[in-house]
Amino acid sequence: DPVRFAAQRALDTYSGQPGNLLPILHAVQHELGCIPDEAVPVLSQALQLSRAEIHGVISFYPHFRTQAPAGVVLEMCRAESCQAMGAQSLIDHARQKLGCDFHENSADGKVTLEPVYCLGLCAQSPAVMVNGKPHARMTPAKLDRLLAEQGA
Ligand code: FES
Structure with missing residues (x-):
């Protein structure tokens, strides 16, 4: 065991x-x-x-998780500049699409959703990171495409 x-x-x-x-x-x-x-x-x-x-x-402690991370890790910026540029509705979109909250795996087990606090891309908010790669000026449609490209 x-x-x-x-x-x-x-x-x-x-x-x-x-x-x-x-x-x-x-x-x-x-x-x-x-x-x-x-x-x-x-x-x-x-x-x-x-x-x-x-x-x-x-x-x-947000660091601790009870499920192993999925193949695709989506980190969404929750810091100020991204908040001002609509991060919350983007986050709501992701939560709904994935059927999970932060620090959880999506309902289909393919995506892990995590918050981050500033990716240094504030000039191009809102920003997310997928498997360690940053993506700026995110929209719900772009996010869907990005996840689809990763097979999620
Ligand atoms: Fe989101 Fe800086 S606040 S990248």
């Missing part, structure tokens, strides 16, 4: 250290690409923390 194995390895690495939950969660995510729900009971038992406490920490 790779999840149990990764959780156990992280627990061994940081055992006996106070405040070790965060480094353990980082280590699990580093190894598995996410912190699957199945890891929580293993950590809960070993660290003597309730499952709710661990879920609380995972959901508090």
